Amino acid sequence: MLDYEDVLAAREHVEQVAVRTPLNYSHSFSRLTGAEINLKLENTQRTGAFKIRGAMNRIAALTDEERERGVVTASAGNHAQGVALAATRAGVDSTIVMPKYAPVSKVEATKRYGGDVVLHGIDYDEAQAHAHELEREEDRVYVHAFEDERVMAGQGTIGLEIAEQCPEVDTVVVPIGGGGLISGVATAMKGALDDVRVVGVQAAGADSAARSMEEGERVELSGVDTVADGIAVREVGEHTFPYIRERVDEVVTVDDEAIAETLTLLLERSKTVVEGAGAVALAAVLEERFDYEEGEVIVPALCGGNVDMNTLITVILRGLVRMGRYLKVSLELKDRPGELERVATIIAREDANVYALTHDRTSRDIAVDAADLEIELETHGHEHAAEVVAALEEAGYEVEVEA
Missing domain, CATH: 3.40.50.1100 (Rossmann fold)
Known part of the structure; x- marks a missing residue:
């Protein structure tokens, strides 16, 4: 079995190429959660991830x-x-x-x-x-991505750094794909500190480890579906699962909407770019997927920052939708002068900002004397978005909310 001494021995090799990544206290996320949130910025690692x-x-x-x-x-x-x-x-x-x-x-x-x-x-x-x-x-x-004790030991050096950078830590939150990272980190944390909790997090669309913990044996999924491609694995590792059962205190899941919102918040609040898998640990804290106390010292591991730019655009948009700051609606207009101006006036009066609009007079799904209008709006939150929709409906329009 992999032990603490193996992780210590791995450090000599790891330090030849990897950097010691920062651990930063987050005022923003601490205020949001009531806990003391310290972000382990492994997204700043060489190659952009812990691997x-x-x-x-x-x-x-x-x-x-x-x-x-x-x-x-x-x-x-x-x-x-x-x-x-x-x-x-x-x-x-x-x-x-x-x-x-x-x-x-x-x-x-x-x-x-x-x-x-x-x-x-x-x-x-x-x-x-x-x-x-x-x-x-x-x-x-x-060279297996996780089914290898030497790989696990190398990943575990993150835990050594956390223990040194934040010895007062109560809970470390770590993403799980195949399980190599959390096996190494849990081994390091339990060896370095006497009283520390390790919580694993999976995407809901790739939750083999969470299901396996519930069943007491490895569960293989028929497929995976998540924006967190870095942890999109059908089955937790045969060699890693015993470590997870023995050394990880709890495994929870978060959905893609929570991942998207967390990624967006990290960009906005911490000026930090992560990929989907890099956001799941903090997402679990923000979503209160496990119990923690006021003032508890929590270290979410932001394990990777290699996000594709096209994916980032999509994920940010989904994050804004979840936060109520992006609204996409469609409605049918009478095809006559001034109708588009009337809609724009309502939107302006409600203090919403137009990103884009599409005005279609040729759709077969509408009457000959009508036009289909699709509008993308910037709003200030869910309450404001609801107010915009209500104002349009009060003016007599049948509004369909698309996002």
């Missing part, structure tokens, strides 16, 4: 013969970059299998770090199956 830690510790352990054979792995993006960089630094050839729909930014970054990228499958599990085929066909060494 370089485990990859470096695993690559450092290769024998000369294994180095000659080269390595292969599968990843949705962050592990890919970690392995590519660690292997390149060690002079080892690397092949990285990524899902076909992996974010373009992660694919391109992996190539820049020296990895030979192969796109295969619709998700991590299909990419992994193909990577194992290449392992056999090309006699490469497989």
